[in-house]
């Protein structure tokens with residue numbers, strides 16, 4: 001127990017216990033259920049008793065503290081309803097405080113009275129002292145008077161009296177002084193007391209005021225709480241009444257329910273009894289059924305076994321069916337390959353950024369190349385259009401996935417096949433994306449071009465132990481019906497920075513060239529690694545004509561053709577394989593109203609659309625197997641002639657824009673693609689030359705050289721003849737067209753010149769050709785370069801033909817016959833004359849420049865006079881045509897370039913040959929033909 005400074009003892013522990021009871025609210029916890037209330041009340045009474053005992057001993061400050069605590073708790077906990085016992089406690093506390101304060105007031109009053117009495121006492125004492133002082137003074141005077149009188153009377157010595165008086169006086173004065181000091185002290189003490197009293201009075205007043213205020217507050221609060229409690233009590237009473245009512249109702253309800261349940265129980269019992277009876281019956285029944293079921297099961301299991309065996313048979317059949325189906329598919333593909341159908345892969349471009357809300361026209365993409373398109377903005381009956389291609393790539397297809405399906409085709413280039421891959425579709429549909437890719441620096445984005453070349457290098461490396469491959473690249477574009485070299489004047493790849501582009505138009509050479517050079521004047525660049533290709537193609541792409549239209553920010557304004565020439569030598573047999581891969585990124589067809597093209601763009605669009613329409617015409621003619629295929633109507637079809645009409649493997653990527661606004665373009669693109677997929681090119685053939693064939697080819701070259709020499713001799717003789725005075729009515733030149741072209745340039749390099757690059761000399765030959773052809777196109781002549789190669793025109797131009805008719809040289813070429821017109825129509829498209837001629841001239845020039853080691857100096861062969869002085873006529877339509885012609889006297893010799901229509905002894909397939917040679921070599925007659933591209937079917 002601690003002692004409070006005021007003297008009140010506080011049972012701290014008890015008081016703390018009380019605090020816990022009130023502050024912790026443990027007592028209140030049990031107020032919700034009856035047991036809690038009882039226990040709570042008991043506990044509360046006990047606590048109250050202890051508390052009362054404690055409170056009696058507690059200081060007023062502690063009491064105030066308790067009151068504050070209770071009030072703060074109730075405020076803090078936001079308890080609106082203060083429990084009764086807490087309110088009681090509060091009340092008793094307030095009463096105790098009131099008692100204490102009234103006691104204190106009384107005590108203060110008592111003290112005040114005490115001080116007042118003391119003051120009065122001191123006042124009295126002071127009066128007494130004053131009276132005493134006055135009396136003493138008077139007494140002194142009296143004594144003095146008495147002494148004087150006594151002196152006079154008793155005649156006592158005066159000085160003695162005086163001394164005595166003086167002493168007395170001093171004593172009295174001293175006493176007076178002491179009394180004065182005492183008076184002053186008492187007064188001071190009185191003042192101090194007064195001061196203290198006034199202080200105490202003030203303090204008392206302040207305390208009283210505070211206490212009264214506090215009391216007032218507490219009273220007000222207590223009143224409020226009381227009124228609240230009263231309200232709550234009223235509410236609770238109301239609630240209690242309600243709950244009592246409800247309890248009564250519930251009791252009634254429960255009673256009625258109970259009765260009902262009783263009834264039901266009885267019913268259920270009856271029912272259970274009944275059920276038990278039936279269960280017994282059922283058990284008996286089920287026993288009999290079980291037995292029946294067992295019997296049936298046995299029967300079924302036997303039947304199921306039989307079914308199983310049958311199903312097994314069916315499964316086997318189904319498996320076989322799958323195998324057969326796979327085989328069928330394989331066979332179908334093989335048939336397709338044999339027929340040479342153009343493969344068509346369809347790729348759908350995803351919506352670009354910001355187009356996510358657009359509606360798509362693509363409804364279904366099947367695994368086997370089915371594609372269903374519809375116009376979601378115009379849903380009408382039968383609005384779904386179904387197409388089927390070799391493969392359809394969804395918008396989610398990656399560049400890698402697209403390439404994987406293309407790879408086998410590309411790889412066949414290394415086996416000596418000619419392959420053409422071209423992308424077709426409206427502008428902005430993703431042709432460049434598929435062929436080149438959006439970003440050359442990231443291999444994942446690489447398009448077919450980069451991947452194809454990369455793959456070719458990779459494969460050539462794998463095969464390096466058995467094959468030696470050389471790869472060369474050309475890149476041209478057809479811009480506004482002009483063929484331009486995109487890699488012109490790159491002397492070596494390491495000097496790419498010095499690229500200077502000279503966009504002069506190139507001529508298109510005969511597309512039946514065995515080396516596949518459609519544009520031989522375009523620069524050829526040997527490449528040995530992917531890096532070389534990347535650098536070259538970057539230059540090519542930079543030089544390509546692109547422009548912004550409303551439909552594509554970087555719209556290709558030209559058709560680009562990347563040609564990869566591959567030459568492989570079998571290290572074991574020395575056989576040579578030649579394959580060409582044309583990778584064509586066509587410019588997109590566009591509706592000028594949508595692309596908003598004007599000025600240059602409009603002119604470009606017109607050219608693009610015109611050339612694509614020409615491509616459509618060619619495809620249509622090929623699909624219809626027409627006699628005449630209009631390749632010459634555009635430069636594009638001339639360049640692609642060998643891939644569309646030859647024995648190449650051709651793949652077309654049909655690019656689609658899924659946007660509903662492009663629906664009509666999508667439909668026309670798909671229709672075009674459908675038609676393309678129906679075009680049969682004939683079985684692809686590998687350009688494989690065995691040693692024998694190569695030797696024969698060399699012999700042919702030698703023979704041609706000898707012929708040339710002979711021609712020159714004849715020319716010389718004729719010149720001499722004419723100079724000797726003989727009037728020649730004809731302008732005559734004995735040189736062949738080949739020579740005439742080569743001779744256009746005085747410094748032309750002979751065909752056997754060994755230079756790897758298209759150096760100034762070798763190039764000059766080719767340039768001459770291109771210049772020659774350029775002249776035609778540049779002067780705005782309506783005839784294309786090929787038209788110039790129409791044999792008759794060409795020969796007339798070059799002075800081969802007299803106005804009178806056909807001379808011997810023409811006979812030699814087999815063009816002077818009656819049905820030549822017939823053939824010329826073929827030739828005009830097939831490019832016969834040039835094809836034949838360039839076999840030994842232009843093609844070999846280009847070939848020599850690309851693959852220099854093949855160039856063999858024909859000097860030693862030239863020494864041999866192998867050409868007969870008189871060239872025999874081609875076999876006539878007689879029975880003897882089948883007879884073996886007489887062998888020439890020489891070791892080998894060219895007998896005749898035979899015309900198919902005349903060569904009756906020649907097998908049927910030879911009719912597809914534009915020119916047909918027979919010559920004698922090593923005791924054998926060898927037939928050799930050059931095929932016209934317009935002819936289909938295999939030899």
Ligand SMILES: Nc1ncnc2c1ncn2[C@@H]1O[C@H](COP(=O)(O)OP(=O)(O)OP(=O)(O)O)[C@@H](O)[C@H]1O
Nearest residue numbers: 349427428429430431432433438552555556587588
């Ligand atoms: N498969 C694809 N995935 C993502 N974006 C693509 C895809 N195909 C095309 N694109 C994007 O579509 C836009 C147009 O593509 P691209 O330039 O290849 O079309 P195009 O058919 O070559 O057009 P044009 O004929 O006008 O040259 C480009 O921004 C391209 O990145």
